[in-house]
Ligand code: SF4
């Protein structure tokens with residue numbers, strides 16, 4: 001376990017091949033998401049910004065607030081089930097192609113390490129040797145670059161919370177920079193020392209793999225039937241494993257895929273490319289490949305099975321609910337409450353007056369300034385006085401709303417009313433009550 005015996009340091013050999021080229025494309029796409037998205041502006045706001053202080057989410061031209069909690073919960077639920085669905089079909093492809101830990105290690109850390117300290121054998125040799133000036137110089141250069149990568153990636157991540165323009169120009173708050181420091185320290189520790197141990201001992205996703213996968217899930221596997229017995233005379237000609245150990249040397253998790261499926265495997269396909277290279281030179285196919293347990297046992301793989309059908313059904317239901325909620329969502333917030341300390345007042349002209357506080361927030365960043373109109377239903381002959389309300393995107397205002405009604409005897413003490421707040425594109429209906437006071441309404445009541 002992690003602290004029960006000495007760490008066996010892994011020195012993965014560099015490797016290239018079709019799968020590594022595919023991984024580099026996904027790495028590029030993910031880097032674009034991380035480094036470019038926070039700089040894109042839509043309607044005067046970042047394309048994606050979690051403004052925790054104002055409790056707002058800016059997402060591709062829309063603003064979501066605490067009133068949209070259900071929408072956000074449904075989105076999280078959708079993402080969770082999408083991960084279950086994807087994992088049940090494709091196993092740990094996320095780990096090998098999309099996880100930030102894998103992406104940063106393979107895109108930055110290992111290439112920098114190789115550039116400064118050389119490939120596997122030289123690194124192993126140098127680490128076993130004494131601390132010379134050359135070793136100190138190389139380690140210092142490597143760790144400095146690792147620290148730089150840790151800070152840059154942490155800044156990029158925090159840009160989604162503090163705003164890229166503010167964060168990268170020194171205009172964010174001390175809390176934001178403190179968080180960058182904490183994230184950068186964690187990443188630095190991971191780059192310098194923790195690495196594959198994170199997948200093996202900490203990552204929760206790796207822990208519940210066995211509950212999400214079955215024998216029809218895509219895995220990376222060694223072809224025992226074709227590869228064994230490994231080595232010996234004739235192995236090269238017959239396409240058996242030549243025991244070159246290259247698949248082990250390239251593995252960043254330090255495992256031997258020929259021992260069978262292991263939870264430590266992050267499906268990075270480095271062993272597939274390594275063996276593809278070795279066996280390709282001998283005129284044979286790779287002995288390590290993407291397959292399923294069912295296939296390795298000579299059965300057909302079933303992509304449609306009870307668990308994938310259930311996940312697909314749940315995803316469809318959640319997506320439909322989410323789209324329905326989004327379509328009926330009002331792009332502004334409004335609340336009405338009785339003005340403090342006032343139930344009702346009888347004016348000099350005999351009219352009964354109730355005063356409220358109406359708060360409106362414009363959450364539509366695409367329409368510019370919007371006018372809001374207030375009407376009241378549910379009480380006949382009501383005279384409504386509200387200030388003209390025009391709000392710029394994200395602007396909030398609280399205004400007094402005064403409702404006056406002629407003194408009549410046919411009204412109960414409390415009349416339920418509807419306050420309708422309309423913008424040019426949508427309307428929100430708020431429930432409130434109008435207090436008449438018994439003595440002025442129905443003598444003797
Ligand atoms: S066994 Fe192969 S796919 Fe799994 S982690 Fe090692 S190199 Fe990557």
Ligand code: SF4
Nearest residue numbers: 241242244245247275
């Ligand atoms: S790379 Fe292929 S041939 Fe070499 S040890 Fe691994 S499985 Fe055998």
